[in-house]
Amino acid sequence: MTDIRVPVLIVGGGLTGLAAALFLRQHGVDCTLVERNTTTSQLLRSTHVSPRTMELFRTVGIQQAVWDVAEKVVPGRLWSETNLPPHQLPRAILRAGSLADVVSGDAIVMEEGANQFTDVGPCEPVWCGQDRVEPIMLAEAVRKGADVRFATDLVSFAPDPDGVTARIRDRATGKTSTVRADYLIGADGAGGSVRTQLGIERRGNGTVGHVLNMLFKADLDTVLGGRRFLILYLTSKQAPGMLFKLDDERWIFGWFCGPDEIVDNAVPAERCLELIRTATGVDPDFPIDLQLTMGWWMAHEVVDAYRDQRVFLAGDACHVLPPTGGFGANAGVQDASNLAWKLAAVLHGWGGDGLLDSYQAERRPVGQATADQAWMRHMRWSGPPAGDFEQRDQTVVTTGYRYGSPVILGDAPDEVFAATMTLDGRPGSRVPHVWLTRDGHPISSVDLAGPEFALIGGAEAADWIPELVADARRAGIPLAAYPLAADGGTVTDPGEAFASAAGITARGAVLVRPDGFVCWRTEDRPAEGPAQVLAAVTGHQLPDEEEHRG
Structure with missing residues (x-):
């Protein structure tokens, strides 16, 4: 007997699972999410919310809510200044022996950014812990209609050609239920059961370290004299690790330790306080309030497959990487964005199974390249540089990557991350950001896509765009068209900048998917018929006009 019937079952209620629920509901897909913990994250590893993730939060209406509770990220070169406004942190990665070295100027700047994110997109990054971001995501997912069940275990699951049958258990009552879903998303983390039950292997450089995170309250600003940074790598042999600020009161010291130290929080509170004092260089009487501790391991591994029949992996379930760069959680949110609209397309009947195959074709190369960048x-x-690294700029890693798959019409990229930031309208890349005007108000070209496709064309493309729109409507494909002119349209381009940014003529256009990525570009009226284009980018043959009428 089936107790619950739902199109998508999500296993895992962290950032990736909650993102999957949000994006599925954005596309009108019902979903049930189960999470074994009783609530959202209390102690965290992820703090960096990238501009690309903020763009995705913008599409589901939570960008402002996250911005309101976050620390703002400002240019890294300001790290040594002592007069920054409250709630601003410079994007500076430092290495030193202690906080005293930072104050004296005896710190090595490992990375700092000019952070001209507004040239790339409509959003800026923020520094915000999971304990603040996840409740916002949860509330919005539930408001949009997602069925979210905490304190609920996945007991077992069995995929078949038509769906997935799963057993779940309420941890409070012990009651078990049977769930029948069309698809299952395993967003249950690096140690989750979905991947292991499927027998999918992870490969890479393996475990690169163990960390005991210590969340504590202390007025370290008085020690720093107003200086700020994102992350300080501490090289002290007595207390090596990472130190970073969460908000007005809270800090995290991530102690690089042995594997035995992270089991069941084996380090006593007194020892934790001693390590924090050593790492920060404060005296024994300096007030420190230890809040929580959590052990975890750093690794560099990516799974062999992101999909097995009707089961998909996302987030840490398919890629584990060191926290350097803050890429992991953001990659999970972007996994969810890529997958959700494709599941919606198939469930709503206008996408083919090949569209689901493209999830792995697109996201696995990005996952591998991102893990490599974090490992580098x-x-x-964490130590003296050794060897030459082809390190890419932070914004290239989080926003400037390119996809290649059969549902993207264009040449496959030579590499996932280009040497420089390039968003020029080429298929497989995120649509270039240009400020347009809609009904007299500014709007980014990035905002035009999601939850539907956006066909953005030059002013002279208006004679052929309606034909493609009609074919999309006939097939049930959600699509909005925007022929841009300097004035006179619903959405206008007063500076006539978009065509140049997107590499099209006044008669050309780009087709942007619901996840914001260009899947087709044409310089002029397409030689192929609109139906052929739509069939190719959705992996689904469109019904002919006579069939539609019938």
Whole structure:
């Protein structure tokens, strides 16, 4: 007997699972999420919310809510200044023996950014812990209609050609239920059961270190004299690790330790306080309030497959990487964005199974390249540089990557991350950001896509765009068209900058997917019919006009 029937079952209620629920509901897909913990994250590893993730939060209406509770990230070169406004942190990664070295100027700047994110997109990054971001995501997912069940275990699951049958258990009552879903998303983390039950292997450089996170309250600003940074790598042999600020009161010291130290929080509170004092260089009487501790391991591994029949992996379930760069959680949110609209397309009947195959074709190369970038940074930041690293700029890693798959019509990229930031309208890349005007108000070209496709064309493309729109409507494909002119349209381009940024003529257009990525570009009226284009980018043959009428 089936107790619950739902299109998508999500296993895991962290950032990735909650993102999957949010994006699925954005696309009108019902979902049930189960999470074994009783609530959202209390102690965290993820703090960096990238501009690309903020763009995705913008599409589901939570960008402002996250911004309101976050610390703002400002240019890294300001790290040594002592007069920054409250709630601003410079994007500076430092290495030193102690906080005293930072104050004296005896610190090595490992990375700092000019952070001209507004040239790349409409959003800026923030520094915000999971304990603040996840409740916002949860509340919005529930408001949008997601069925979220905490304190609930996945007992077992069995995929078949038509769906997935799972057993879940309420941890409070012990009651078990049967769930029948069309698809299952395993967002249950690096140690989750979905991947292991499927027998999917992870490969890479393996475990690169163990960390005991210590969340504590202390007025370290008085020690720093107003200086600020994102992360300080501490090289003290007595207390090596990472130190970073969360908000007005709270800090995290991540102690690089042995594997035995992270089991069941084996380090006594007194020892933790001693390590914090050593790491920060404060005297024994300096007030420190230890809040929580959590052990975890750093690794560099990516799974062999992101999909097995009707089961998909996302987030840490398919890629584990060192925290250097803050890429992991953001990659999980972007996994969810890529997958959600494709599941919606298939469930709503206008996408083919090949569209689901493209999830792995697109996201696995990005996951591998992102893990490699995090590993390179870890090797460089945690110790003296060794070897040459092809390190890419932070914004290239989080926003400037390119996809290649059969549902993207264009040449496959030579590499996932280009040497420089390039968002020029080429298929497989995120649509270039240009400020347009809609009904007299500024709007980014990035905002035009999601939850539907956006066909953005030059002013002279208006004669052929309606034909493509009609074919999309006939097939049930959600699509909005925007032929841009300097004035006179619903959405206008007063500076006539978009065509140049997107590499099209006044008669050309780009087709932007619901996840914001260009999947097709044409310089002029397309030689192929609109139906052919739509079939190719959705992996689904469109019904002919006579069939539609019938």
